[in-house]
Amino acid sequence: MVGSVVTPEDVLQSLMNDGTIDSFRVKIINQLKGNVRFSALIFQEELKSNTITMVEQSKVLNTPGAEKQSKRELFDALRRDLESQVLEKASKAVWELILNNNGLGKEISEVVEKVYRRLSGIELPPPPPPPPPPMALAADENSVREGDGLKDSEMGESSARKRTFREMNAQDSRETAVNGAGVHHPVA
Template identity: 70%
Template sequence: MNDGTIDTLRLKIINQLKANEDLKSTTIKMVEQSKVLNTPGAEKQTKRELFDALRQELETPVLEKASKSVWELILDGNGLGREINETVEKVFCRLSGREPPLFAPNGELQSEKGKEKKAEKGKGKEKEKEYQNENDNVDPTPKKRKLDEKTKAKDSAEEVAN
């Protein structure tokens, strides 16, 4: 699946994160209130030293907030989350050779083919149960061959080869 489907979804997530004003304002507040910038002598440090110290102090909490925002986007049943679910379903159906379901506004499958497939699955389960019942009577333990049987099999294989 190299058609860019996942890349498109990833870009949508990134763009929505960039547009998240709440996440931006929270990050700005965290930087403004950081210990690194509010310690005496911070103004004498180089930009690189300040950046490294800020990163060490704030990287984990900022990434945690970003992660929560991403999960909210992914799990959103109406926006991007729904698009992700539908895309994954379509790709799965395409890769597995199945026909994609037709979604109704309420999320139920409404196609006639979908109903037929459910009926076929029910029949298949009945056949599986019959097969299982037949196999329940078979002894599942493997039988060991005796040495004589092994040598006879080896001899007959050599005869066939010659």
């Protein structure tokens, strides 16, 4: 697909094919059920109480002769009468989750962006470099090799690494102390 225009339909098709849409659907349902967020639990209770109120005030149940109808007839009439109102409230809650810039909405945006970039052939920016490890203190004698000042973790790379000016001066100072103060032996 590199070089061609990637449409929203292409991205959606890719998300459907790899199961991402189903995964997000499950996450949305769980959040609406209140398994993940306290506010979703409040919404669930609010939706439940609103639905009960709508059913109690429904024209279907308050129509004379409603008590003579079968349960199936009453249920079908209630569904036709109230379904759109209940679904509208649920739809608003789902969109709030999807558009939330902190939780699930952020995750959805990141996944869509990643799929779009992959389909477009756009390179993802490299991840930021990890922070440098804290400097080891010279007092930790177990981790410093005597003679060259390298930590045990650096010993494997020491032969391929150039010594710094500071390391060379430190080594010269140690050799001077071992050989005698300022005494240089001629090389034969």
